[in-house]
Amino acid sequence: MKRIGLILVGLVVLVIAVALVRTLTLSGPDASSSASADPVAIDAEAAANRLGEAIQFETLSTQFAREEKRAPFVDFRNWAETTYPAFHRVASREVISKYSLFYTWEGRDPSLEPILLMSHMDVVPIAPGTMKDWEEDPFSGKVENGFIWGRGAIDDKGSLIAILEGAEHLAAQGYQPRRTVHFFFGHDEEVGGPSGAQKMAPLLQERGIRLHWVADEGGVVADGLVPGVDSPVALVGIAEKGYVTLDLTASAPGGHSSMPPGATAIGRLATAIDRLENTPFSGGIEGPVADMLDAIAPSTPFGLRFALANRWLTGSLVEANLRSNPTMAAAMATTIAPTLINAGVKENVLPHSASAKVNFRIHPRDTVESIVAHVTAAIDDENVKVSVFNPGREASAVSSTESDGYQILSQTIRDTFEGAVVAPNLVVGGTDARQFELVSDNVYRFIPIVLGPNDTSRFHGTNERITVENMGKAVQFYVRLIERGSK
Ligand SMILES: [Zn+2]
Numbered sequence: 001m002k003r004i005g006l007i008l009v010g011l012v013v014l015v016i017a018v019a020l021v022r023t024l025t026l027s028g029p030d031a032s033s034s035a036s037a038d039p040v041a042i043d044a045e046a047a048a049n050r051l052g053e054a055i056q057f058e059t060l061s062t063q064f065a066r067e068e069k070r071a072p073f074v075d076f077r078n079w080a081e082t083t084y085p086a087f088h089r090v091a092s093r094e095v096i097s098k099y100s101l102f103y104t105w106e107g108r109d110p111s112l113e114p115i116l117l118m119s120h121m122d123v124v125p126i127a128p129g130t131m132k133d134w135e136e137d138p139f140s141g142k143v144e145n146g147f148i149w150g151r152g153a154i155d156d157k158g159s160l161i162a163i164l165e166g167a168e169h170l171a172a173q174g175y176q177p178r179r180t181v182h183f184f185f186g187h188d189e190e191v192g193g194p195s196g197a198q199k200m201a202p203l204l205q206e207r208g209i210r211l212h213w214v215a216d217e218g219g220v221v222a223d224g225l226v227p228g229v230d231s232p233v234a235l236v237g238i239a240e241k242g243y244v245t246l247d248l249t250a251s252a253p254g255g256h257s258s259m260p261p262g263a264t265a266i267g268r269l270a271t272a273i274d275r276l277e278n279t280p281f282s283g284g285i286e287g288p289v290a291d292m293l294d295a296i297a298p299s300t301p302f303g304l305r306f307a308l309a310n311r312w313l314t315g316s317l318v319e320a321n322l323r324s325n326p327t328m329a330a331a332m333a334t335t336i337a338p339t340l341i342n343a344g345v346k347e348n349v350l351p352h353s354a355s356a357k358v359n360f361r362i363h364p365r366d367t368v369e370s371i372v373a374h375v376t377a378a379i380d381d382e383n384v385k386v387s388v389f390n391p392g393r394e395a396s397a398v399s400s401t402e403s404d405g406y407q408i409l410s411q412t413i414r415d416t417f418e419g420a421v422v423a424p425n426l427v428v429g430g431t432d433a434r435q436f437e438l439v440s441d442n443v444y445r446f447i448p449i450v451l452g453p454n455d456t457s458r459f460h461g462t463n464e465r466i467t468v469e470n471m472g473k474a475v476q477f478y479v480r481l482i483e484r485g486s487k
Pocket of ligand 1 (some may be wrong): 120155156189217
């Protein structure tokens with residue numbers, strides 16, 4: 001008995017020792033994260049003014065975009081041509097589906113796979129009734145008190161103009177890439193890219209082009225948004241979630257409400273939704289979430305670092321904690337969101353059927369097919385029919401954090417945003433980037449813009465703006481990215 005006791009104590013001491021060693025030897029933030037790279041001389045104010053001009057083109061995407069609303073895309077294209085003459089001299093331009101733009105800046109070595117930098121020209125409309133809440137007109141592009149105001153400043157004209165500014169800067173200096181650099185600026189990303197990215201990627205495939213890596217919009221430099229981390233965290237999307245909406249239709253005998261049968265359509269539907277919400281999709285700390293936690297762990301305080309460094313010991317505790325945070329929960333598993341419900345025509349008539357729409361954001365480990373199976377099993381009622389309401393889209397593939405592309409992006413982020421910790425993540429929204437899986441294994445999603453707790457609601461929301469200082473950094477970021485990526 002005493003011996004068993006001693007062995008147990010020994011084991012506990014060993015576990016504590018191993019956990020401590022793991023915590024203390026966790027490598028700290030990269031020493032090169034000092035923004036010490038050669039400074040890139042950028043006139044941030046001038047770049048900000050040009051972003052302001054770009055915002056004035058009302059390049060809107062609405063669910064039912066009509067052709068007559070497309071003129072601003074042509075005006076923008078002409079503006080870009082005169083505003084960035086050096087870039088337009090060195091790169092050839094193709095217009096895809098009348099409005100999307102694809103550029104080729106030929107490299108000296110045609111044996112190297114090209115890279116692709118992306119952004120989109122279209123913006124979402126101003127939500128009805130919110131115009132009066134804007135401090136500046138959303139299409140004024142006003143530059144004042146250190147901010148550039150307007151729809152698209154964050155999503156995604158900030159990146160678009162920063163890419164063009166970066167390319168212009170290099171072209172004007174006579175820079176010649178060794179590796180070919182392509183640029184793609186979609187005109188319909190906000191509605192899924194049906195005529196833009198969904199046409200462009202197959203076209204590249206047809207031409208036999210494989211891309212070394214792709215960088216599109218996605219994660220941002222999150223300042224004060226990642227709990228427990230004081231440094232800004234640059235989130236680089238290595239995958240994005242899929243999307244599907246299912247229709248659940250419950251049926252039952254209808255009739256007069258004075259003599260209801262044992263089961264009603266509305267009751268069945270309610271039970272089905274309740275069962276579904278109580279049968280969450282499995283998910284844990286693995287894939288992009290695990291990679292992200294590993295990346296931020298060295299920058300967290302001792303207690304959190306201990307927990308993150310020793311997930312073999314603390315795993316279930318950490319997981320339960322993350323599950324209670326909607327953002328983290330969304331990154332860990334497929335989410336379930338009932339969004340519409342429909343039944344009945346009159347208060348004293350029992351409906352024959354009741355239906356609901358449930359929206360799912362698909363984690364890369366699930367598929368539309370596995371979701372239908374999960375939902376059908378969870379509901380377990382043959383009187384409730386489960387069908388796919390829209391075509392949906394599968395989650396993207398997960399790109400590696402070991403590739404050249406990820407390494408170049410990380411280094412460029414560290415050189416541009418002082419003290420930033422680079423962490424991979426799973427993008428919960430959709431981007432044009434996923435289409436390019438067809439022609440590349442390495443697809444990354446990052447916007448070189450710093451957002452704090454007061455900024456997240458500006459994304460697709462009211463008072464969208466970025467700082468002039470940030471615009472300067474975004475341009476520096478793309479100058480370095482093009483240089484490094486095409487070396
Ligand atoms: Zn966007």
